[in-house]
Amino acid sequence: MKMQIPLLDLKRQYRQIQDEVKEVVGEVLKSGQYILGPNVEALEEEVARYCGVDYAVGVASGTDALRLALLSLGIGKGDEVITTPFTFIATAQAITQVGATPVFVDIEEDTFNIDVGKIEEAITSRTRAILPVHLFGHSVDMKGILEVARKYDLFVIEDAAQAFGTECNIDREGSSLWKKAGSMGDVGCFSFFPTKNLGGFGDGGMVVTNNEEIAKKVRLLRVHGGSSRSYEYEMFGYNSRLDEIQAALLR
Template identity: 60%
Template sequence: MNIPLMDLKAQYRSIREEVLKAVEGVLEGGRYILGPEVKALEEEVAALCGAAHGVGVANGTDALVLTLDALGIGPGDEVITTPFTFFATAESISRVGATPVFVDIDPGTFNLDVSKIKEGITPRTKAILPVHIFGQPADMDEVTAIAREHGLWVIEDACQAIGAEYRGRKVGSLGHAACFSFFPTKNLGGYGDGGMVVTDDESLARKLRSLRVHGRTPESKYVNTRIGYNSRLDELQAAVLRVKLRRLEKWNEARRRKARLYSELLRDVPVEPPVEAADRTHIYHLYVIQTEERDALLAHLKRHGIASGVYYPIPLHLQEVYRSLGYGEGSLPRAETAAKRTLALPLYPEMPEEAVRRVAEVVRRFFEGG
């Protein structure tokens, strides 16, 4: 049995007719950029999050960049974030000319360690950018309390966590703005790139809508009031995402069931399963275990036809491009340890239970010497 890390074709087969009908509707309608499907998706995602406004953009990275830009963050400013995430989080900060300031992570949840945030605050700090890593929300009450105390913006990087909850509230409603990615492998993924920003701030939403279309005014496409971007969510992608959005809660719950099964089957195996905090709902974009024998286990799984993934092998503070920031080996030890010990096992909503059991058995046999 060959088992992929995720199977996008299985998902497509389950919704094929509805997707094709939605795509055909766009093609027949003749509106391909910022049409009714994008507007409807913006409203639906904002409603899901409990936010007032949604602004569709070209991808999750642009969602971060445009939000930072719209908040006036730029050269000379600093933004506190995590070193244990995909490069786009820090890249977005750098792209607007600001400097990422990395603080270490919680070793259990892999999220930003809120007890470390104040150590990173300086007179140049303008925002905190926590990442809801692997689908579990960060400690947002603590983050927002620190932000209020120091007059900082809070931008949620929720690219891996659409539908997750923190103390009864959906991610996307926990900061000044939240950024989502619709990359195909995400829990809500399109058939190409896509992203969205959600916010309760009407002024911020207006700026974002202007920035995504070259900084123009809503009255005329030939009147530009700011330097903007070309970053628009395609109408075709929006139509596909609306089909999928109706199933998101069901798919997230399927992920959670399979994650619980993994954790049960691996209970007496010498790996550390994901830690799910009691006051939040983890939607398991990835099911990530920890082991000192990560690389050997990865090779063992591959020999048995099982795909797995390393997220992320190089913490951001040790990336070559950030060498000038002065971080070195040992400066953020928890993130560095996670980079050496973490491994994602196959997980997707359509994954058969027998496949979960097969993966767990192969993991078990590795530690038994089989």
């Protein structure tokens, strides 16, 4: 007898936890708090603590996480961002959406991650940031990335959409120092798309950082540039809030 085995069966996962899922969704619906409610706040606190950073901001998707991270650093028209060509299109797409230009650096043959040894030759006077991608749960050589970034005064934005929980040894001053993916650069970006290693039941994303000003700006940008409660706005932003139901399910 032939049997078709799907590469990814999300229904199987749901069947294992369906009672808990129904309970969680029901609690959110009964609460009447559907936008930026207590589950979003709690998930942000839990992700920040788990990743070892000071701030985490829930957004609508991993793509938005990248775009808002770039904007929070002031990257835009005329700037260049070094990244990898071997990634989902959202990485380069986010760069172009803010008006900047992606500059591709080739990958390593064994890890498929960006080849740190080739980054310096791609740096120009217009380079503002390096955007490495931790692919397939395997960390980029972040020690090397950070050294290049410090040398040329560049921002580092980690695309950790496929690497929630991955750790990397950045080995400072000869001592082992293990850090979570997303926590080593200026900003880290996560996706909660259903196929990711921490996946929800729809779209979702998270921006993590140790910089208070970056976190504040991302919080503004995700709600049209201001506060949905006061209707006072400081800038033009986006509708990019993490859904309360998704946050509850992710927890």
